[in-house]
Amino acid sequence: MLEAVLVGFIFAILLVFVGRWFRGPIAVVSALIPIGLFVYFLWHIGGISAGDVIYESYRWIPSFGVNLSFKLDGLSLLFSLMITGVGSLVFLYTAAYLKGHKYLDRFYGYLSLFMAAMLGLVLSDNLISMFVFWELTSISSFFLIGFNNDSKASRQSALVALGITGLGGLLLLGGALLLGFISGTYEISEMLTQSDVITQHPYYALAAILMFGAAFTKSAQFPFHFWLPGAMKAPTPVSTYLHSATMVKAGVYLLFRFSPVLGQTELWHTTLISIGAITMLYSAIHIIFRTDLKGILAYSTISALGILVFLIGIGTEAALIAASVFIVVHALYKASLFLITGIIDHETGTRDITKLTGLRKVLLPVAIAGFIAALISGGVPPSIGFVGKDLIYEATLHSNNAVLLTVLAIATNALLFYGGFVAGVKPFMGQLPKKFEKIHLPSPLMWLPPLIMVTAGIIFGIAPGLVETTFAQPIVNVMFTSAEDVHLKLWHGFNLVLGLSALTLAVGTILYFLLKPTHQKETFISQFNFIAPKDLTLKLSDGFEWFGHIWTGYFQNGYLRHYLSIVVGFIILLLGYLLLFDFDLDIDYASLARITVYEIAIVLMMVIAIIFTVFTKSRLAAVAAMGVVGFAFSLFFLFYSAPDLAMTQFSVDTLTVILFVLVLYKLPTYLKLTNDKIRIKHGILSLSLGGLITILILKVLNEPKNTEITDFYAENAYKLAHGKNIVNVILVDFRGIDTMIEISVLVVAALGVFGLLKLRLKTKDKK
Amino acid sequence: MKTQFLSNILLMLIWVFLTGSYTFENFSFGFILSFLILWIISRKTDQNKYYKILPRIIGFFFFFLWEMIKANIQVAIEVITPTHNMKPGIVSVPLDAKTDVEITFLANLITLTPGTLSLDVSTDRKVLYVHSMYVHNKQEFIDDIKNGFEKRLLAILR
Amino acid sequence: MKTIILKTASNYLLPVLLLFSVFILLRGHYLPGGGFVGGLVAAIAFVLDAFANGLQNTKQVLKIHPGFFMPVGLAIAFLSAISPILFADLPLMTGLWAHEPVPVLGKIGSALFFDTGVYLVVIGAALTIIFTISESA
Amino acid sequence: MTLNDYLYYVILPLLSLAEILVFIRFIKGPSIIDRVVALDLLITIGIGIIAIYSIINNQPTFLDIAMILALIAFLSTVAFSYYLEKRNKND
């Protein structure tokens, strides 16, 4: 299976280098990859439906417990077949749809990247590697939505989509790690065995919520759904492939996969049922107000995803069977409808449903495909859609809240019926406008794929056993340890479910004839955009950005003194907290306060000179006062047994004064003064810090001191290092490295001064 | 050549004084070191006579010491007493001293003597401007300097 | 500054200060002093000369650009730091000492070379800084 | 009173007093020249203090610091003069 996953990646990487060859007609060859993979997975159907599970594992990052482990069971097989099957058709379709496009190679590159990632996602048995693929699908989706990157709307949508799915991805990461943390493994099959441990763990709710977040964003559940209609800016093959058939189902897949691990709890059922229900109905209603074919399909996709989540939420065996069948149903008809829309768009140049009529006259095979797709979508027998719908009602009827849930399901299905017919039938009915008369049927590469898919929909409907054995049963086996046998039938006889189906068809038909898509409706609904999740989210994000400007503007306002006062304030806060919190200044003042006359003189001079430096209005006087401070320092060092320091301090001070003096006369006198308020504020800040430093010193002086090192130097400076001035011995021997670097500092400073003053750049060319 | 040699010896002596080690090696080292330094900083300088000056220097030293003590007392009284009795002013003193060294020595000695301060030498080196605390009579003041310091100094330096 | 008094005085002060700076350098291991202060004093000597005689004159006296002292000094310090590795298989910066005391300098070792490097670097750096400023002032 | 006591209790305080007086001039100014002169005098008297201090502590090494002070204190004065003259000339 690793090869199956890798082949797409390898192809994508190859295309970077040999892409030129794949811009022409030869591009269609790319389709061999999904077709080959499709065959590969078909090959496994037999074994899987017989109950086999194929498992492979490669060590990847064992230190993280991350393995490339793949598991092919009923669930992953279904998805793999969908991915490669729809993929094959989309690859073929693309060759015609984007014929001659100058970036066709890139498009195939992204598609293969996506396909590989998606395969990896559904096949992974390791949660972390699954996450890796999950993120890659988001990224490839980003690139595909933004494929027409000269359009601002495309870029915007790509960004929104990536934003939402990316956020979801991070939640998944959190969830995955948390599950790993709880269960001690990232292997999903091992987690299965610990379902009880997980659901009873205190972190369960957090883990579940994180997983929900991931699934809901990826599968466009309310209120995160809005990225999906935006994603329709992508070329139609992308909408078909990613945004209806496969990627958006990743969330559903996740929920499916984890319902044995996390399911069977109140939280699980309640959340999924309510979010699913809201989503399916909310977006089904939205269908009515759309005129763009892709918009209609997008909302109906969201609605369908809602149904899936809803079913998983119900969580009974019936519900899961319904869900697994509905996944297939949806893939077949929705992908077809998208491809059909693509053809219409490609040929007529518009997707506005109000302008499209009578196209059957020029696009007959397409019309046939559209019609069948609508049937499947509407659940009209003998299509597989009918089977799917029956199963849904079966599931709702046997749930806890049977009436409510069934009513919701009927309403949704009726609206989906309407949507399917509007998209699949309406453009082909009625009069053909003059401007469309010259349209020719496009290459079979474009109209065959939808036709193939709807045909499959009919075949599955007529022989539901195919569905039953190939995936419904295997999936149920995956979900339930003691699963009952699944029996799918087109005809159950006259019962309540049949009645509900009939009701749905009837309501749907009425809706179709009653409601006409108009621009007025679209304008009407757009009035409510301001309370729609999309606008709210964008407003929130704008608000956040506004807040960001405020925050950044406050902290990073450009004034050095502001920065310093924050830093100083921060230090005061910390030191103050530590030093004053338990205020015990039991300091031996007596021993610290002994003083002599000449010391008083120095201290007095120092203090006044410091204050003078700060407050004098003459810069020269300030420099001279610093000279006094330096001199007082030297004397002080001398009194306290540091002759080397005294010498150095004095020489350095003299040089510094010279430097000041040399530079000062090019600089202006002090003129600008900050206002008193700020000065007082800064005064308080600086004095507080100074005060804290004083307290700190006194406290430290109260502590005993360790003199081990000092004693060693006193003992060995002459004996071992042959010097008597211990300070110098430290500088050139004991700690000679310090000195080595210290002189390097001087060298660099001198180089810097030299460069700073001598280098004059003349041209703009400076980076 | 002679000047340099003398400077060299002088520097060597300073070295020996500084180090306080009066060994042959230290003398030689001091000589070599001074030679190197002089070589490094060599610049065309006026030639000076360094010989036959010792007796005059000693004489001059005592003269200067006397002047210094005398004037210091005068200044001390001025400083300590509450009233100011001085008559300060800046006087231009014509110079006989010609070379840089002569002028510099003279100016410095005048400055070191209390009550007087050499402010500057005119650009054409003809006049030394001296600030003094007591200028009772300008000509007398000038003569004092010329007959006292300048004469004795030039005797040593020339 | 155009004053012959300062000029003349500085002509005498320059060698004296330089001599003094070497004195400070050499005695550092035994008494207060060392390469750093020594270097500063030497630098100050040249700065004084520059004040009195003008920068160009001082540069002529120095003959080489003061900046050149820096790599030379650094190289000397560097060599004395790594010579134990190269010659004695001892760790970086280990003091190597001649067995017999040398006249004047006393016991001679790599520490002295190191300090000499410091001395040169300090002269070079201080002069580079100050001369550059004077030139651009 | 021993010599040390004399130096410690009479001489040093007096020299300190001298320093304080000079420092008062430093603060008063009024001209920058007065401050430079005061700074110079501070250092000169400081050399004296060091001399006495080295006697009290019996540490001849301290005289070396006096030497440094004597040698380079002068340079600040030169620098200030240089600055003031140059600035004045350029105006």
Next chain:
Amino acid sequence: MTDVLIYIFATLGTLFALLAAIGIIRMPDTYLRISVNTKAATLGVGLLLGAAAVYFYDFSVTTRVQAIVIFILLTAPVGAHLIGRTSYFLGNKLWDGSVIDDLKDRYNKSTHELKSDPEQVEENNSKQDSKTDRNA
């Protein structure tokens, strides 16, 4: 005997240092302050250093003291000269009681050349105002 010498040197030295300090406080103009401090302090410090030389009575200390005294004797007057003339450039006024000012109008204000007699002075100097430290 040495102690007596030290007492004398130290006391005299301190008195001269004090003299310089009082002088710099009391003297009415900058030039007088410079004048007083240069010598009194030099003498005072020389004496104090002398006390140290006597105390240690060691050749190396004595030579060091000599060196310091020579340095001071060399640098103090040069410094006084520099700062004094600068003071004049800056236009620091002589004390009111001053009797004579031969320097008046002899500096060329732009080149700082100093003339030796009054005739050489250009007349344009007169209109320039005196300047004090503008930062003050």
Next chain:
Amino acid sequence: MTNHVIILPLIVNLLFSIILMFFWRNINFQKLFSVIGNAIGLGVAIYVFTHVYQNGTQVVEAGNWEAPFGIVFVGDMLAATLVLLTAISGLAVSIFSSISVINARLRFGYFSVFQFLLLGLNGAFLTGDIFNLYVWFEIIIISSFVLISIGGEKNQLEGAVKYFALNFFASMIFLTALGVLYGLAGTLNMADLAGKVQSIENRTLVDVCAVLFLVGFGIKSAIFPLYFWLPASYHTPPSAVSAIFAGLLTKVGVYALIRVFSMIFEIDVFLQNLLIGLGILTIFSGGIGALTHTNIRKVFSYLIICHIGFMIGGLGLFTKVALTGVVFYLIHDIIVKTNLFLIAGVIYRIKATTNMNKIGGLYANYPKLSLLMAIPLFSLVGVPPLSGFWPKLSLILASFSEAQYWYFGALIFGSFITLFIIARLWSKAFWKDQPEFKRERKFIYFYELRPFQKLQFIMPIMLLTFVSLYIGFGANHIQELSVRIAEEITNKDLYIKAVLNP
């Protein structure tokens, strides 16, 4: 036979900085020797790394003075790894500098100062003495001052003034901390301090000292609320300079924090809350700073801050898992951040601006280059399996195990905002059409360069990208390395034993 291996990087750096100074004005020589020096440096660093990897912690006692009396150099796994990363970034930036930095700047000792900078970094990583660390820090900051201001025009100088003031202040705080530490413990050797600080009774003072170190290093590593100098200055110097700054300068602060808080101070509840709180605020502040800017280099600058927060928070957790994450993140971040600023440099060379509103069409005009650039960009985001992804696993896990939900939230926030910002950058600079374009006069555009010159621009990016890819795809090695380092960090006895009882 004494083992000198771990100080070889220092010797190479110093040797070449001296050589380069001797050949002051010969630019071609300097370019060549700088690259040669850095190549040798890389070789030596690899040698050091493998040596330490195989033989464990290495100690060199400078001056042959037994610890704690002299200065020791300690090459543990953390130090060796950082030395290696420094060498890699150094080589890349050195090549990049030789083409992107104009000759006028090179003529003023650029390469020599650059070597000094690397010297400082290597020294800081290798030293086992806290005061010596200060000295290395100083050579780093003085070199960075010079590099950030040299040839400075208006905004470069503005940036430099702020950079200087705040970094100088940081040094002062660092020194203050050192003074307090010495006053309390009487020693400077870190291994020795580990024991002596523990026996100090007054824990408040120890905490004060720790806080001072935190502030001192915090300014340098740009944590909230101490980072202001970074966005004010990092975008102003030549890209090569920003690149080495971005990659290594803030990280050396993080390194120092790790070292100090693992060796000398114990992270108590107070410090833990402080570090985690600051980490969260740093992530937040950096993230929204990046969100609100449009100059690419500035955006990257804020992202540096944001990601420093990840590491600071992880350090606060101080579990083995968290530290594994911190170390892994550090490794990843050094390479990627260096690369990003090089990329910004190339973008500047292509478009003469780095404002993303004013540029576009990069993908259309330079598709392969764009894809090359995409790798580090998305590595930064942490798109799996690229390098930025893996360390987050450990960090998040640690946040769960320590029940630090706010930190977890901040990690998610930071990752998300990085994703969004990079995607937006991609959308604006790479996808969008070039807005109206006015050709700068006297500016040599990328397309006008000779092929070899282009290669000099691209090569370093390729080198670093390759390393990033290795970190991502060979994450197992890096993870094992990080685990080993985290082990060494949490078990300081190993270090102490190596230093004090050789």
Next chain:
Amino acid sequence: MELLLAIITGLLYAAGIYMIMRRSIVKLILGIVLLGNGVNLLIFLLGRITKGEPPIISDSDKILEGIFADPIPQALILTAIVISFGLQSFAIILVKRAYKVLKTDDLDQLNTTDEDS
């Protein structure tokens, strides 16, 4: 004396920080110098001060015994002084150059790099 010196150290910190926060670049530099001195004094004080006993072995002795000042803080401060000298000279020049290019010594005018551009 320690008490007084501790207060002076605090004062130096306060003065240095206050000066760095002024608008004039020259004051910034003065502040840096003051702060540097404050830090040196802090290290010196915390290394414990000893009067009149420099850490120098006398001519006749081979080891230093009895009371003597701790040489380590002195060596550290010496290093710090030298480094500060390098940094300060660089800062002085930086300021000069900044003034020349930016035509202002007002730090408040130096805020364009924090604007987005």
